[in-house]
Amino acid sequence: MQIGDLSKRTGISIRMLRYYEEEGLLTPARRASGYRDYGKAEERIARRIRLLSEAGLKLDTIRFLLPCVLSDRPDFEPCPEVLATLRREVTGLDDKIDCLQSSRAILTGYLDRLG
Amino acid sequence: MQIGDLSKRTGISIRMLRYYEEEGLLTPARRASGYRDYGKAEERIARRIRLLSEAGLKLDTIRFLLPCVLSDRPDFEPCPEVLATLRREVTGLDDKIDCLQSSRAILTGYLDRLG
DNA sequence: CTTGACCCTCACATTGCTGTCAGACTGTAG
DNA sequence: CTACAGTCTGACAGCAATGTGAGGGTCAAG
Numbered sequence A, B: 001m002q003i004g005d006l007s008k009r010t011g012i013s014i015r016m017l018r019y020y021e022e023e024g025l026l027t028p029a030r031r032a033s034g035y036r037d038y039g040k041a042e043e044r045i046a047r048r049i050r051l052l053s054e055a056g057l058k059l060d061t062i063r064f065l066l067p068c069v070l071s072d073r074p075d076f077e078p079c080p081e082v083l084a085t086l087r088r089e090v091t092g093l094d095d096k097i098d099c100l101q102s103s104r105a106i107l108t109g110y111l112d113r114l115g
Numbered sequence C: 001c002t003t004g005a006c007c008c009t010c011a012c013a014t015t016g017c018t019g020t021c022a023g024a025c026t027g028t029a030g
Numbered sequence D: 001c002t003a004c005a006g007t008c009t010g011a012c013a014g015c016a017a018t019g020t021g022a023g024g025g026t027c028a029a030g
Helices: A005-008 A014-022 A040-054 A059-069 A078-115 B001-008 B012-024 B040-054 B059-070 B079-115
Strands: none
Touching: A005 A040, A005 B001, A014 A040, A014 A059, A014 B040, A059 A078, A078 B001, A078 B040, A078 B059, A078 B079, B001 B012, B001 B040, B012 B040, B012 B059, B040 B059
């Protein structure tokens, strides 16, 4: 699959797909022509990267956690630092979810009182 | 209250408090000396701005919604555009909350299977 | 063989914050 | 009066993500 196809399927801009590669997150095969060639696996990775990225994880962090993030079951014991990062990010997400819910409450609160 | 005090109380950097003012979100009184003078009302506004800002709303949007966001009860009917923005931001937050929860599930999923 | 749609790399620009530093003033405590 | 901490403005810097454009190759259809 060419980059444009993957872009359309995932909604991730071509620019960002190349950027993910530049950052070492997603490394598609190359054709003889130099064209990137993405498969199903890469598509899954791309979607996952975008999900985490939209959740506010930095690409650095995602790169660091990618092995865990991709495996469905732990086939290896991650090093303590990865583990710590994992936990840190989870509590970070919890905080952020709280924050979003409070913000949501403020906005809907106003809307509700209106109707 | 001086800017440094407010900064300590809210955890918002002095830089950002001044930036909020520059962006027209928070306009404290001024002493004769030129020093900013924040009261309880401004503290509440500052906290609210930061909450929404951390939730991912842009300062532009916050400025636009600020009247609604500050009032506890609607004392006026906001114009349709404000209403639309309000609704748009709520669904945006909903999407984001979903996204964060999925991301959280990915991370905790791995951690859980580990223990 | 040409054309049009894709793709490549490289590099610069922009957005939205956020930090930091310089040079100058304020305010208080000794 | 001095010293020190706090504040003021303004400007420049950095970051992470993203857009955009130039200059040039690839490839399938006609």
